[in-house]
Amino acid sequence: MRTEHNIYFSDARQMPVIEDACVDLVVTSPPYPMIQMWDELFSGLDGRIGEALAGCRSPEAFEGMHLLLDAVWQECYRVLRPGGLACINIGDATRTVDGEFALYPNHARILQALGRIGFTALPDILWRKPSNAPNKFMGSGMLPAGAYVTLEHEYILIARKGGKRIFASADEKQNRRASALFWEERNSFFSDVWMDLRGASQVLKASEARQRSAAFPFVVAYRLVNMFSVQGDVVLDPFWGTGTTTAAAVASGRNSIGLEIDAGLKNSLDQIANGMPERLNGHIENRLAQHIGFVEERMAAGKPIKHRNRPYGFPVVTAQEKELLLPGVSDIQRPSTACLTVDYNTSPQAAFCRDWEALLRDGNPEPVAAPGARKPRGTASGQRNLF
DSSP: OEEEEEEEOSOTTOOTTSOTTOEEEEEEOOOOTTOGGGHHHHHHHOHHHHHHHHTTOHHHHHHHHHHHHHHHHHHHHHHEEEEEEEEEEEOOEEEEETTEEEEEOHHHHHHHHHHHHTOEEEEEEEEEOOOOOSOOEESSTTSTTSOEEOOOEEEEEEEESSSOOOOOSHHHHHHHHHTOOOHHHHHHHTSSEEOSOOTTOOSSOOOHHHHTTTOOOHHHHHHHHHHHOOTTOEEEESSOTTTHHHHHHHHHTOEEEEEOSOGGGTTHHHHHHSSHHHHHHHHHHHHHHHHHHHHHHHHHTTOOOOEEOTTTOOEESSGGGTTOOOOEEEEEEEEETTEEEEEEEOSOOGGGOOOHHHHHHHTOOOOOOOTTOOOOOOOOTTOOOOO
């Protein structure tokens, strides 16, 4: 199994390098309008935005910034296949302009644009990002009514092109089954509020480039890629930044395309190409280890698990998980300066292949240690450690 990942350093408002209807999923986090760190970028693309900001005409600047983003969403619609999905991580902005503090609702403005283009809006995700600040308010503090609520959340907007995706052939259906989520992952991932992911978790190293990009955590991109695509799909990030979506696609056995206007971020591809297999495999193995921890807890609570996954042999809650297989990254090659090819080991990871039936029958307490994976969740007091 091999995937390909291509990066184009060009303006995402036009994507001539990408054909119509060849992308299965968009996962991105654009620059946030009316966040001051992005003023220079937006103003450089349209001088009228800079003039509006200088003249304290904030509604005009807000709309001008979104008009630039609208052109990108239009191109995303063009390149998506029917049934393809777009996941857009965006936060609203708060800003004081000419002495007046106000909210600028980026998520609402983008949803309006997506609807005009032809997307169907689906239920979104509220990503709660707890603040470490000791003061949970802005303004006049304890004195009503001049304090302002502190924003501690962002949105992941989800929209679809056309109707529900169809998996028609036998091969497509088999690949979909191999790309399944664990039952417990599905229950957590498809919640409309995410409170277990913090903004600081990154696979790629922190750098000056990351600080000027709209990078979101690897775990957010990895989760979305696995939720809304299957192995071998093409994932597009029109605001590539430092390549978080590409890293998530590599770890998930998907192909990817990235577009980035800032040529200074070219070196970010080096981090994915060099030393990434071990780190990405750690995330894959952690998913398996977390599932084993879940199985231990469920069995300790006296809840039966009647199905068995065929590649690994471990228990799973539903029949839809029987064919689930997470290919490990075996090699990353760089055939050109802006392209990666990735090879995978499609055999199940040996550390997770045991005679599970015997372990269950005999109560063998020997645990499984997954190389590179974090320790699974602890077991209940007095519980047999079956795995």
